[in-house]
Amino acid sequence: MKRITIREVSEKAGVSTAAVSYVLNGRHSKVSADTIEKVQRAAQELNYIPDFSARSLANNSSKLIGVVIPQTEDRKQLLLQNPFYSELICGIESQLRQSGYHMILSGVEKGEGYLDTTMQRNLDGAIIMGVYQESFYDDLKKVNMPIVLIDSYIYDRHFHVVGIDDELGGYMAVNHLIENGHTNIALVTGTIRKDGVVEKRFLGYKRALKEAGLFYNPDHVFEHSVTYEYGYEAGKLIAAEHPEITAVFATSDQMAMGVMRGVREEGKDVPEHISVIGFDDISFARMSTPPLTTVDQDIISRGMKAADCLLSAIQNKGKELPSEPTIMPLALVARDTVRKLQ
Amino acid sequence: MKRITIREVSEKAGVSTAAVSYVLNGRHSKVSADTIEKVQRAAQELNYIPDFSARSLANNSSKLIGVVIPQTEDRKQLLLQNPFYSELICGIESQLRQSGYHMILSGVEKGEGYLDTTMQRNLDGAIIMGVYQESFYDDLKKVNMPIVLIDSYIYDRHFHVVGIDDELGGYMAVNHLIENGHTNIALVTGTIRKDGVVEKRFLGYKRALKEAGLFYNPDHVFEHSVTYEYGYEAGKLIAAEHPEITAVFATSDQMAMGVMRGVREEGKDVPEHISVIGFDDISFARMSTPPLTTVDQDIISRGMKAADCLLSAIQNKGKELPSEPTIMPLALVARDTVRKLQ
DNA sequence: ACGGTTTACTTAAACGCTTAACCTTATGAC
DNA sequence: GTCATAAGGTTAAGCGTTTAAGTAAACCGT
Numbered sequence: 001m002k003r004i005t006i007r008e009v010s011e012k013a014g015v016s017t018a019a020v021s022y023v024l025n026g027r028h029s030k031v032s033a034d035t036i037e038k039v040q041r042a043a044q045e046l047n048y049i050p051d052f053s054a055r056s057l058a059n060n061s062s063k064l065i066g067v068v069i070p071q072t073e074d075r076k077q078l079l080l081q082n083p084f085y086s087e088l089i090c091g092i093e094s095q096l097r098q099s100g101y102h103m104i105l106s107g108v109e110k111g112e113g114y115l116d117t118t119m120q121r122n123l124d125g126a127i128i129m130g131v132y133q134e135s136f137y138d139d140l141k142k143v144n145m146p147i148v149l150i151d152s153y154i155y156d157r158h159f160h161v162v163g164i165d166d167e168l169g170g171y172m173a174v175n176h177l178i179e180n181g182h183t184n185i186a187l188v189t190g191t192i193r194k195d196g197v198v199e200k201r202f203l204g205y206k207r208a209l210k211e212a213g214l215f216y217n218p219d220h221v222f223e224h225s226v227t228y229e230y231g232y233e234a235g236k237l238i239a240a241e242h243p244e245i246t247a248v249f250a251t252s253d254q255m256a257m258g259v260m261r262g263v264r265e266e267g268k269d270v271p272e273h274i275s276v277i278g279f280d281d282i283s284f285a286r287m288s289t290p291p292l293t294t295v296d297q298d299i300i301s302r303g304m305k306a307a308d309c310l311l312s313a314i315q316n317k318g319k320e321l322p323s324e325p326t327i328m329p330l331a332l333v334a335r336d337t338v339r340k341l342q
Numbered sequence: 343m344k345r346i347t348i349r350e351v352s353e354k355a356g357v358s359t360a361a362v363s364y365v366l367n368g369r370h371s372k373v374s375a376d377t378i379e380k381v382q383r384a385a386q387e388l389n390y391i392p393d394f395s396a397r398s399l400a401n402n403s404s405k406l407i408g409v410v411i412p413q414t415e416d417r418k419q420l421l422l423q424n425p426f427y428s429e430l431i432c433g434i435e436s437q438l439r440q441s442g443y444h445m446i447l448s449g450v451e452k453g454e455g456y457l458d459t460t461m462q463r464n465l466d467g468a469i470i471m472g473v474y475q476e477s478f479y480d481d482l483k484k485v486n487m488p489i490v491l492i493d494s495y496i497y498d499r500h501f502h503v504v505g506i507d508d509e510l511g512g513y514m515a516v517n518h519l520i521e522n523g524h525t526n527i528a529l530v531t532g533t534i535r536k537d538g539v540v541e542k543r544f545l546g547y548k549r550a551l552k553e554a555g556l557f558y559n560p561d562h563v564f565e566h567s568v569t570y571e572y573g574y575e576a577g578k579l580i581a582a583e584h585p586e587i588t589a590v591f592a593t594s595d596q597m598a599m600g601v602m603r604g605v606r607e608e609g610k611d612v613p614e615h616i617s618v619i620g621f622d623d624i625s626f627a628r629m630s631t632p633p634l635t636t637v638d639q640d641i642i643s644r645g646m647k648a649a650d651c652l653l654s655a656i657q658n659k660g661k662e663l664p665s666e667p668t669i670m671p672l673a674l675v676a677r678d679t680v681r682k683l684q
Numbered sequence: 685a686c687g688g689t690t691t692a693c694t695t696a697a698a699c700g701c702t703t704a705a706c707c708t709t710a711t712g713a714c
Numbered sequence: 715g716t717c718a719t720a721a722g723g724t725t726a727a728g729c730g731t732t733t734a735a736g737t738a739a740a741c742c743g744t
Contacts, residue, residue: 001484003461005730016694021732032692049461053404054730056395057699064446077436077642080428081625089447090419097418097448102463104406105431105447106439119345119391121444142343228629257629264631283423287570287599289606289631300419347700358724363702374722396700399729 004048013042024050062122063101065310067092068114070130071107078107082254083282084299085129088150091303092127099311108136115139125310128152131196146313148306153195160313161325162306166197169295169330170204173249173277176293176332178212181341182247182275185209188234188259189251190226198226201251201279220245231255235262239274246274246341253278253285253294260288260337271339281333290336302328346388355384366392404464405443407652409434410456412472413449420449424596425624426641427471430492433645434469441653450478457481467652470494473538488655490648495537502655503667504648508539511637511672512546515591515619518635518674520554523683524589524617527551530576530601531593532568540568543593543621562587573597577604581616588616588683595620595627595636602630602679613681623675632678644670 006024010017015035022030023039031039042048056062067089070079080086089105096103104121108114114136118126126140129150140147141158149161177185185205192199202221209216220242222234231250235258238245250256256278260270270276270290278285281296305326348366352359357377364372365381373381384390398404409431412421422428431447438445446463450456456478460468468482471492482489483500491503519527527547534541544563551558562584564576573592577600580587592598598620602612612618612632620627623638647668 001461001486003730006732007730017731018694018696018733019692022693025732030692035692049458051399051464051730052462053395053398053464054699055732057393057399057701057729058731058733060699062395071436075436076439077432080422080432080435081425083423083425083428086422086425086428090422093422093448094413094417094419102446102448102459104444106435106444116391117444119343120394122393122395144343254629261629261631261633284626284629287596287603287626288629289603291603345700348702349700359701360703360724360726361722364723367702369703372722377722393700396729397702399731400700400702402729 003051004046006048006050009039009042009046009048012046013038015039056122060122061124064121064123065096065101065103065307066114066118066121066123066126067103067105068108068126068128068130069105070132076107076109078105079130083284084252084280087282087299088129088303088306091300091305092307093303095304095307095311101311108132112136115143118143118145125314127306127310131193146310148310148313150302150306151197153197153200155323155325157323160309160323162302162309162328163197163325164297164302164328164330166200167204167207169279169297170201170249170251171208172204172330172332173201173279173295174205174208175212176334177247177249177275177277177338178208178214180247180275180338183212183214184217184244184246185214185220186234186238186242186245186248187221187223187251188231188238188248188255189221189223190230190255192223198251205249226252226255228254228258228261231258231260232262232265233258235259235264236266237262239263239266239268247276247338248274249277249279251279253280253282253288253292256292256294256337257284257288260292271337275338277338286335288337293335293338294333296331296333297328298331345393346390348390348392351381351384351388351390354388355380357381398464402464403466406463406465407438407443407445407649408456408460408463408465408468409445409447410450410468410470410472411447412474418449418451420447421472425626426594426622429624429641430471430645430648433642433647434649435645437646437649437653443653450474454478457485460485460487467656469648469652473535488652490652490655492644492648493539495539495542497665497667499665502651502665504644504651504670505539505667506639506644506670506672508542509546509549511621511639512543512591512593513550514546514672514674515543515621515637516547516550517554518676519589519591519617519619519680520550520556522589522617522680525554525556526559526584526586526588527556527562528576528580528584528587528590529563529565529593530573530580530590530597531563531565532572532597534565540593547591568594568597570596570600573600573602574604574607575600577601577606578608579604581605581608581610589618589680590616591619591621593621595622595624595630595634598634598636598679599626599630602634613679617680619680628677630679635677635680636675638673638675639670640673 006017010020069085125146147159149159224230263274278292278294281294285292285294348359352362411427467488491501566572605616620634620636623636627634627636
């Protein structure tokens with residue numbers, strides 16, 4: 001299919017290419033109503049479609065947003081199997097497309113090389129999910145474009161973060177267990193890193209215990225990787241060797257599902273013997289058996305919000321993004337994996 | 343961050359921009375070893391990053407691949423919550439990135455308007471998942487780029503399809519149930535459309551029954567949408583009103599999970615009272631309770647294969663893609679949802 | 685009637701890269 | 715020594731836009 005250029009539109013309309021450009025970009029103050037009309041008709045009839053590469057070259061804006069998600073260490077594949085990221089992307093994409101932007105979705109090799117991508121592609125902005133090594137963020141700061149971070153506690157004037165109150169989330173989860181009469185509550189979690197989301201949830205766990213006058217027992221935190229598999233291991237361990245534990249708070253829904261399976265493997269049941277609460281409310285949470293009680297963060301809305309923030313930052317080129325993070329609401333959704341004790 | 347242009351590299355290296363371009367694009371026949379060396383050092387020291395927009399404009403190739411997945415009717419959001427698509431994308435992305443390509447992920451408004459995107463962005467190729475209205479494919483044919491289709495039985499010289507043998511898959515699933523002694527087997531499925539993947543699986547279902555000398559009972563096919571929710575409805579129905587049915591083949595894993603829940607809701611158990619087999623082997627299949635027996639199509643590999651096909655088609659600009667589809671292998675993975683009868 | 689604005693366009697340079705065409709100089713065949 | 719060829723470079727046009735600067739006509743206040 002042959003490309004129709006602005007030149008051909010201009011000839012058909014009997015005006016200069018500049019006039020066409022003005023009309024097409026809505027600089028209506030520069031042109032008469034008559035010309036607008038002629039140009040629009042010509043463009044319509046020729047089925048003119050602008051070339052974004054040329055546009056990008058001329059005015060240094062590509063209408064392209066970089067979206068980065070973590071990947072597996074080994075096979076360098078996106079962690080998109082994690083519905084948390086999938087759902088975020090659903091939200092992001094729908095907002096971007098509505099505004100005429102497109103998304104370049106990619107992973108990034110151990111934090112290196114993304115600078116290349118952003119420069120090559122002239123990205124207008126980026127949304128970064130997950131946590132990377134420092135040098136990655138340093139690179140990001142160098143290129144002058146708005147950036148929003150998801151799942152990060154890096155507060156820097158270069159970045160805007162769209163987050164949740166993880167500490168509160170952890171607190172809500174554990175408090176729910178406490179309200180249901182549980183006093184020996186295990187924590188099953190990924191690696192607790194300083195200033196990571198997981199640490200905040202952990203802090204919430206401790207605060208809930210403390211406020212309820214319960215003893216924090218380090219032996220009751222099972223910390224490893226954020227996977228179904230580790231949840232399974234932890235679940236088995238808990239069911240087999242910790243008869244005192246009656247409830248577990250898993251810091252992700254997948255882990256919670258793993259815990260449930262591990263518990264069952266040891267001949268115990270959820271929630272009869274052990275109650276379980278997860279975190280995130282991914283779409284599969286409601287499909288688990290039994291349906292999982294969890295802390296819902298409306299993931300899709302969060303993605304949409306991130307996109308909105310980014311877009312508005314791109315629009316108000318001049319002003320910086322508000323440096324305070326945007327905090328999205330949480331809600332406890334009680335399904336069938338928590339039993340009321342006594 | 344200021345952009346370093348080819349001009350600056352050429353000045354630093356003391357050669358013309360043309361020479362730099364030749365070196366950087368590997369046209370080594372045109373330049374001496376000495377120049378190559380000088381240019382490479384200059385580029386390195388200046389940390390030169392080419393501008394793909396300019397490149398795209400000059401040689402009409404963007405190194406950008408369009409990836410399209412279906413979206414929900416109502417909210418116009420990607421169906422990325424369906425792990426089937428997520429996993430495909432994992433595979434696609436990893437291959438593309440390795441070859442220096444990037445992916446523009448988007449949905450498409452009821453089949454319209456994607457032509458615009460492809461023209462605007464000068465896409466080098468596209469991977470289309472799902473099924474759309476005819477006009478969409480007509481548009482696609484007009485733009486002259488390689489296209490690979492996933493999950494489609496449209497055989498046209500313009501497209502290459504990377505598929506599986508859905509009929510065989512359906513056959514394998516049902517045959518597995520029959521081998522386990524089941525004779526009253528329900529089918530729970532999305533809408534059966536002529537030449538859709540679902541129809542093929544349905545055909546496989548019928549063939550397996552026939553070959554085993556079993557009667558095909560239309561009352562045993564439960565056809566509606568490909569969702570967990572419908573699986574749930576169907577499961578309840580089956581458990582409550584079809585005591586003769588001992589096994590169900592669901593044409594997607596999500597539906598299978600829904601069936602299991604529905605069955606349980608009616609006080610029956612999987613696999614004790616009713617056996618269930620799914621299709622796809624999404625990552626959550628192994629996390630269900632009990633772990634789901636299903637027909638595995640290595641989804642990630644399929645995504646990778648699709649990307650490979652596309653890339654090689656882009657490379658051999660001239661030659662057309664082989665018009666026979668690429669068929670990926672299937673495997674039955676027996677987990678815990680099918681009971682041996684008697 | 686005159687300078688000064690305003691309005692509605694057009695011209696042409698610029699964005700960063702590729703590449704066909706051209707220009708030297710060296711190499712070799714006879 | 716002459717001519718063809720090859721090797722290694724350079725020049726400059728072109729890709730499709732945008733936009734600053736220029737132009738020409740119309741309008742206006744005095």
